[in-house]
Amino acid sequence: MNTKWLSSILVAIFSIAAIVCIIMGYFNFAVLAMTIMFALSNGFRAKSFKEQGYVKEAKWMKYMAIFFTIASIIVLYINLTD
Secondary structure (H helix, E strand, C coil): CCHHHHHHHHHHHHHHHHHHHHHHCCHHHHHHHHHHHHHHHHHHHHHHHHHHCCHHHHHHHHHHHHHHHHHHHHHHHHHHHC
8 A cells, every 4th residue: 555545544544533532522532643643644744755855854753753652652641541
């Protein structure tokens, strides 16, 4: 499967999950879905920037993806311990 399609599908799935969680009132899980969505989108964007030759922007997006990955793990831990 094409990487672009895969990234789009994964981001769409977590976006829809966040919206559904907001509607149902599960705000903690909505935040989890949004942080995962941001981590995925920034990770795929970093890869895309690197392929295009935008090294500085790719590095920035990589660090943003790492930040949101760590944030996702922290939110998951908080959700599981509550």
